[in-house]
Amino acid sequence: MSDNEPVSEHEKMARWWSTAISDISPGVIRLRGHDIVELIHGWDLVSVIWLMLRGTTPSPEEAALLQAAMVASVDHGPQAPSIAAARMAVTCGVGLNNAIATGVNVLGDVHGGAGQQCLELYLEIADDEAGSNDGLDAAVARVVDRWRSRQHYLPGFGHRFHPVDPRAAPLLQLVDRAAEQGAVSGRFARIARAVEAYLSLGRPRPVPLNIDGATAAIYGELGFTPQLARGLFCLSRSVGILAHAAEEQGSGARIKGPMPPSVLPAYTGPPPDHATS
Ligand SMILES: CC(C)(COP(=O)(O)OP(=O)(O)OC[C@H]1O[C@@H](n2cnc3c(N)ncnc32)[C@H](O)[C@@H]1OP(=O)(O)O)[C@@H](O)C(=O)NCCC(=O)NCCS
The missing domain is CATH 1.10.230.10 (Cytochrome P450-Terp, domain 2)
Incomplete structure (x- = not known):
């Protein structure tokens, strides 16, 4: 498609969240091109983190x-x-x-x-x-x-x-x-x-x-x-x-709280009678 060709509303919507990470459609889950079943069967979590972030196999x-x-x-x-x-x-x-x-x-x-x-x-x-x-x-x-x-x-x-x-x-x-x-x-x-x-x-x-x-x-x-x-x-x-x-x-x-209730934070403000005088 050339740059000048009009883009349909449907195409605009599809591009809105376009992503190179996940390809999801009814019955299909592919991450960076790898079927989720392949990942479930053979991949460890750290390699999947790499795949998701980098798009490659470490x-x-x-x-x-x-x-x-x-x-x-x-x-x-x-x-x-x-x-x-x-x-x-x-x-x-x-x-x-x-x-x-x-x-x-x-x-x-x-x-x-x-x-x-x-x-x-x-x-x-x-x-x-x-x-x-x-x-x-x-x-x-x-x-x-x-x-x-x-x-x-x-x-x-x-x-x-x-x-x-x-x-x-x-x-x-x-x-x-x-x-x-x-x-x-x-x-x-x-x-x-x-x-x-x-x-x-x-x-x-x-x-x-x-x-x-x-x-x-x-x-x-x-x-x-x-x-x-x-x-x-x-x-x-x-x-x-x-x-x-x-x-x-x-x-x-x-x-x-951050400390047991028996320990009170040190008070550094004015003495009690100061506020009322
Ligand atoms: C982690 C941190 C808050 C610890 O601070 P702290 O226990 O209060 O250490 P101090 O300020 O008492 O430092 C002790 C001495 O080491 C020096 N020092 C400590 N961290 C330093 C740093 N990141 N760069 C340069 N000098 C440092 C201080 O200047 C001080 O020197 P002095 O004895 O001549 O005064 C501080 O090192 C820091 O802010 N580091 C950078 C941020 C960071 O890496 N955070 C991850 C922490 S796991």
């Missing part, structure tokens, strides 16, 4: 890396605001769907969502390194200094609990192994380690690479966009949020 090495990143981000207990918020929500009488939405909604730039900005940081370093000839460490210094002139905390680094995040090294080791096999470049793992080393220069304790920074390295290796780095974290953490919300729901607790 290699076994790619699927293994994606799986590792998603397994590592599943849960961090009720100290994590995403888990606590979901547990509180469910004691207010909402359903598990609302509890999941509550938990996912707090995955922002500082908690759980930092992978998005962190991958942007890694990509900027990769670009700088490619466009200059003084090596990775110099590119890291330039880009990190630029970011830190705008914000104190670099996304993907630091942890409130762990002096060293126990998830980071095993994830980067998997990237190293996949790089040895030629499945990925290994470039983002090198960048992550170089940023950690730069941030830790001259400090008695390192500023550790955290889960968002380590998974951002994997998502970068796998060619996901920064936005999807956050999206994939949300998908993974939804599993932990669901488990915790279901456990809390099963306990029968009602209106559970």
Whole structure:
């Protein structure tokens, strides 16, 4: 059809939600061209996530890396605001769907969502390194200094609990192994380690690479966009949020606040007689 040919109302309607993802008609469900029966019989969930997001079949090495990143981000207990918020929500009488939405909604730039900005940081370093000839460490210094002139905390680094995040090294080791096999470049793992080393220069304790920074390295290796780095974290953490919300729901607790009722928040306003005088 040429650009000038009139488009029928029916065609306009069909194009309104046009999609390259799913092909659904009576009796037929195909995702990215694969019949749902084929997927039911032979595919694991991580490969289907890749298929849905990328439209291709992951290699076994790619699927293994994606799986590792998603397994590592599943849960961090009720100290994590995403888990606590979901547990509180469910004691207010909402359903598990609302509890999941509550938990996912707090995955922002500082908690759980930092992978998005962190991958942007890694990509900027990769670009700088490619466009200059003084090596990775110099590119890291330039880009990190630029970011830190705008914000104190670099996304993907630091942890409130762990002096060293126990998830980071095993994830980067998997990237190293996949790089040895030629499945990925290994470039983002090198960048992550170089940023950690730069941030830790001259400090008695390192500023550790955290889960968002380590998974951002994997998502970068796998060619996901920064936005999807956050999206994939949300998908993974939804599993932990669901488990915790279901456990809390099963306990029968009602209106559970952030701390036991016997502990009252410190009051910092005017004294009682001030308001009436
Ligand atoms: C996670 C986070 C909130 C923890 O913060 P915290 O426990 O309050 O850490 P502190 O502010 O006490 O930091 C301790 C020291 O490490 C430094 N530091 C911590 N995180 C840093 C970061 N991301 N970039 C640069 N320096 C950092 C602080 O400047 C501080 O240095 P100082 O001792 O010289 O003052 C913080 O590291 C952060 O915001 N990180 C970026 C967001 C992120 O990746 N979130 C995902 C967390 S899993």
